[in-house]
Amino acid sequence: MLRAVFTRNLWRALGAVAITAAVAALLSGCNDSSPSAVSGAPSRPINAEGGKLDDLARASAPYIAQSTPGSTGYKVGPLDVLEISVFKVPELTQSVQVADNGLINLPLVGDLQASGKTPSALEAELRRKLDGTYIKNPSVRVFVKEYNSSRVTVDGEVKHPGVYALKGTPTLLAAISLAGGLDKETASTEVTIFRANPDGTRSGARVDLAAIRSGAVVDPTVEAGDVIVIEGSSTKTAYNTIMKILPFTALGSLAFVAI
CATH class of the missing domain: 3.10.560.10 (Outer membrane lipoprotein wza domain like)
Structure with a gap:
């Protein structure tokens, strides 16, 4: 091309x-x-x-x-900074930067592929991983703090x-x-x-x-x-x-x- x-x-x-x-x-x-x-x-x-x-x-x-950037359909990319909050779980409420390989690392969750996904898709995935295992019906919010990608x-x-x-x-x-x-x-x-x-x-x-x-x-x-x-x-x-x-x-x- x-x-x-x-x-x-x-x-x-x-x-x-x-x-x-x-x-x-x-x-x-x-x-x-x-x-x-x-x-x-x-x-x-x-x-x-x-x-x-x-x-x-x-x-x-x-x-x-x-x-x-700023739209609901924005897809996260490497080096973006995400603000993640889980209600009543302070150890999961933090800012995290997406690595060059597209991964983020969170307590209780481990490595998670973030690149290429919308914030709402990441919210849904985090809820699935946490629900029933660590937290019942977790309230998760993800938004992009810095659009570095x-x-x-x-x-x-x-x-x-x-x-x-x-x-x-x-x-x-x-x-x-x-x-x-x-x-x-x-x-x-x-x-x-x-x-x-x-x-x-x-x-x-x-x-x-x-x-x-x-x-x-x-x-x-x-x-x-x-x-x-x-x-x-x-x-x-x-x-x-x-x-x-x-x-x-x-x-x-x-x-x-x-x-």
């Missing part, structure tokens, strides 16, 4: 002509001339006109996977491009802040976010930071695995070309075109 690797030098090196050619090649290779023929793709393209950009929350709504890539015109761990329920502005904020000398206010879809494809959406800061658009929540690219003066023309040609899901496919 091709992997999208975003670096500042790469984005600066890409010109509108080269990207437009890649777009044309991508579209000519489709069996259906309509870009919305992509499986699961909405027919409505992203509005790329200045001041009328769709905010990410609406644009990506059909693709939000149940793995967002969830990471997002922030690249483009920021001070410190890189991969950062998400904490709590992170927003776009918070993710950019983790990367040291915008490079004020080169950054624009336009951001493109690439996201993996449940079916294995990728999608993209744009959002205007100025609109977020003014309160016109809600600061969107970012998800684990998102790639956030902050545009600069050298990439703006190329991005505008892409957004005018490709709808939502086809834009994501472009991220995997070898250039």
Whole structure:
């Protein structure tokens, strides 16, 4: 599987002509001339006109996977910190970090596979292990205290491009802040976010930071695995070309075109 690797030098090196050619090649290779023929793709393209950009929350709504930090469907991963409480059993009420191999270790229970399970699934498993053996009808609660397994890539015109761990329920502005904020000398206010879809494809959406800061658009929540690219003066023309040609899901496919 091709992997999208975003670096500042790469984005600066890409010109509108080269990207437009890649777009044309991508579209000519489709069996259906309509870009919305992509499986699961909405027919409505992203509005790329200045001041009328769709905010990410609406644009990506059909693709939000149940793995967002803070959601009930979030699956625990290595290095996450769990807060576990068992009513009237203080030795089992504690914070525990998931090991690299996905296990946690608890008194009376021993090693337990936590990675890949939702907090509610862990609650049910702990109840089964404790019920009848140590405690009758135990009351168990599990929630994620730190989302250390969830990471997002922030690249483009920021001070410190890189991969950062998400904490709590992170927003776009918070993710950019983790990367040291915008490079004020080169950054624009336009951001493109690439996201993996449940079916294995990728999608993209744009959002205007100025609109977020003014309160016109809600600061969107970012998800684990998102790639956030902050545009600069050298990439703006190329991005505008892409957004005018490709709808939502086809834009994501472009991220995997070898250039």
